[in-house]
Amino acid sequence: MQILETPRLILRELRTDDADALALVLSDAETMRFYPAPFDRTRVEQWIARQIHRYAENGHGLWAVILKSNDELVGDCGLTIQNVEGQNEIEIGYHVRRDQWGQGLATEAARACRDLGFARLPVERIISLIRPENLPSRRVAEKNGMTVWKEVPWHDLPHLVYAIRREQALGK
Ligand SMILES: CC(C)(COP(=O)(O)OP(=O)(O)OC[C@H]1O[C@@H](n2cnc3c(N)ncnc32)[C@H](O)[C@@H]1OP(=O)(O)O)[C@@H](O)C(=O)NCCC(=O)NCCS
Secondary structure (H helix, E strand, O other): OEEEEOOOEEEEOOOHHHHHHHHHHHOOOOOOOOOOOOOOHHHHHHHHHHHHHHHHHHOOOEEEEEEOOOOOEEEEEEEEEEEEOOEEEEEEEEEEOHHHOOOOHHHHHHHHHHHHHHHHOOOOEEEEEEOOOOHHHHHHHHHOOOEEEEEEEEOOEEEEEEEEEHHHHOOO
């Protein structure tokens, strides 16, 4: 099911048959350097299953990012619920295949997800949780209009909570 369209991208729900294409993103050691380890095939399949569960449960999750020019899956991006210090927050997350970095694709997808989130969900704030050393991801959050709200331990590691409020997102 298609969720969003931007100038260069389609965001659609992930499917089980996306595992090969998504493994090229999530099994890459450099892409996953801020994670405990790159994903093996089982983890990629579990990742997809988790998003499919989220679509059913919450109406959103991480979606497949498809390049319109050639129909290729080049990443994921979307909206998930994360519990930060006891409070549920809507988070924008993103991963882009390494050969596609630096063209603004993550920013294009993330902005569309931000606008969809504020349009569809009754939230006052949307966040991104990012390791302080993950400078490319921080830059995407900044280009998405977010600023650092606070730092929290997250899965046992320090993370910056980037945030944008609804009124700030208007007109961005
Ligand atoms: C983060 C990620 C999704 C960005 O994807 P992308 O499509 O290349 O992002 P964009 O092109 O929209 O923007 C990247 C920005 O980071 C900047 N950047 C890249 N490497 C950088 C570095 N080492 N230091 C500082 N900035 C850096 C780019 O210059 C660009 O900013 P600019 O437009 O101001 O020049 C991609 O690097 C990725 O998949 N990383 C691994 C997964 C990950 O960490 N995801 C986030 C988890 S919180």
